Amino acid sequence: MWFWIALAIFIVFIIVLYLLSPLISPKPIDLQNAHVMITGGSSGIGKALACQAVRTGARVTLVARDQVKLDQAQSEVALLAPGEEKIVQTVSVDLSADYDSVKKKFEESQVTFGPVDVLINCAGTASPGRFDEVPLSDFKKMIDINYMSTVHATRAILPGMKERGLGRIVFVSSQAGQTGLFGFSAYSASKYALRGLAESLQMEVKPYNVHLTLAFPPDTNTPGFAEEQKSKPEETRLISETSGLFSADNVANIILADTVRGRFFSSMGLDGIMLSSLTCGFSPVVSIMEATQQVLTMGIFRIISLIYLDHFDRIIRDCKMKRELKEGTKKD
Numbered sequence: 438m439w440f441w442i443a444l445a446i447f448i449v450f451i452i453v454l455y456l457l458s459p460l461i462s463p464k465p466i467d468l469q470n471a472h473v474m475i476t477g478g479s480s481g482i483g484k485a486l487a488c489q490a491v492r493t494g495a496r497v498t499l500v501a502r503d504q505v506k507l508d509q510a511q512s513e514v515a516l517l518a519p520g521e522e523k524i525v526q527t528v529s530v531d532l533s534a535d536y537d538s539v540k541k542k543f544e545e546s547q548v549t550f551g552p553v554d555v556l557i558n559c560a561g562t563a564s565p566g567r568f569d570e571v572p573l574s575d576f577k578k579m580i581d582i583n584y585m586s587t588v589h590a591t592r593a594i595l596p597g598m599k600e601r602g603l604g605r606i607v608f609v610s611s612q613a614g615q616t617g618l619f620g621f622s623a624y625s626a627s628k629y630a631l632r633g634l635a636e637s638l639q640m641e642v643k644p645y646n647v648h649l650t651l652a653f654p655p656d657t658n659t660p661g662f663a664e665e666q667k668s669k670p671e672e673t674r675l676i677s678e679t680s681g682l683f684s685a686d687n688v689a690n691i692i693l694a695d696t697v698r699g700r701f702f703s704s705m706g707l708d709g710i711m712l713s714s715l716t717c718g719f720s721p722v723v724s725i726m727e728a729t730q731q732v733l734t735m736g737i738f739r740i741i742s743l744i745y746l747d748h749f750d751r752i753i754r755d756c757k758m759k760r761e762l763k764e765g766t767k768k769d
């Protein structure tokens with residue numbers, strides 16, 4: 438009897454929270470005719486995001502370095518446009534290099550398509566390897582491409598958004614930006630940096646109705662992922678496989694939906710939800726339901742994470758033993 442009363446009270450409580458949630462959530466942004474700028478838009482997750490944005494009627498600017506890849510992506514994405522009007526353009530620039538050229542090129546792109554309403558920072562790359570084997574220059578390269586590119590692009594676009602009192606900015610981090618993983622010391626650090634930037638910036642720009650989304654994709658089937666597989670230590674591959682391999686379309690779909698709703702965290706799959714709850718810390722919250730879920734699940738998720746950590750330790754131990762055995766055989 439008491440169990441059923443408690444259950445009924447709990448269900449009513451959840452329904453009330455669900456109804457109250459929109460009170461603290463940003464108003465969803467309308468992508469129809471919006472200008473969506475996507476860095477890294479010529480490949481992988483960025484290109485999939487461009488396809489989804491164009492389908493919703495947005496005008497899209499693809500940003501990357503290689504003009505040939507950009508042209509190819511532009512033709513593919515433009516095919517999905519609902520009408521005849523030109524709604525895809527490209528900007529070729531190295532985002533990690535020089536802020537002034539990024540600013541100039543972004544200004545030109547806004548003359549044709551109007552001010553950017555949504556900026557998705559997706560350009561990035563990974564350089565996996567054991568800490569003492571990764572070239573030292575790669576630690577700087579990760580910061581330059583994964584972090585400074587985002588700083589440059591956001592710096593160039595944000596003043597316009599603040600002035601107009603409207604905007605969405607997405608940082609594409611990684612699950613390796615929520616938990617450090619074997620073989621990702623250079624990459625993880627650069628993706629963690631995005632989190633500090635996102636939390637600070639969200640506090641600054643919330644009064645201007647600009648909302649940030651920090652996305653944490655798991656392994657995603659893209660050209661970048663295929664490239665990274667070539668140099669991944671076995672331990673890294675086995676550990677990251679536990680989250681499964683997602684399609685770029687699936688990941689893009691979730692990131693874009695969360696961006697429209699102005700959610701701060703965008704995560705995918707059960708492991709993604711668990712990681713985001715566990716690592717939510719002092720992060721901003723835009724949904725009472727999400728906050729409740731974090732409070733209620735954090736303890737149990739911590740227990741589950743200990744099981745995962747033990748599993749990862751075993752993988753690392755087994756790989757080390759296998760390697761030493763192999764090396765021993767070689768010596769004999």
Ligand SMILES: NC(=O)c1ccc[n+]([C@@H]2O[C@H](COP(=O)([O-])OP(=O)(O)OC[C@H]3O[C@@H](n4cnc5c(N)ncnc54)[C@H](OP(=O)(O)O)[C@@H]3O)[C@@H](O)[C@H]2O)c1
Pocket residue numbers: 476477478479480481482483500501502503504506530531532533534559560561562563582586609610611612653654655656657658659660661662
């Ligand atoms: N795929 C995954 O498993 C996975 C998982 C978690 C997070 N992520 C993150 O998701 C994002 C996209 O990954 P992806 O796998 O889709 O990568 P991808 O297929 O390799 O595409 C990367 C894109 O970024 C552009 N880019 C790289 N460096 C640039 C620079 N300095 N300036 C301008 N553009 C640059 C590339 O074009 P150019 O080379 O022509 O410049 C390309 O368009 C990355 O930030 C990555 O860290 C990916």
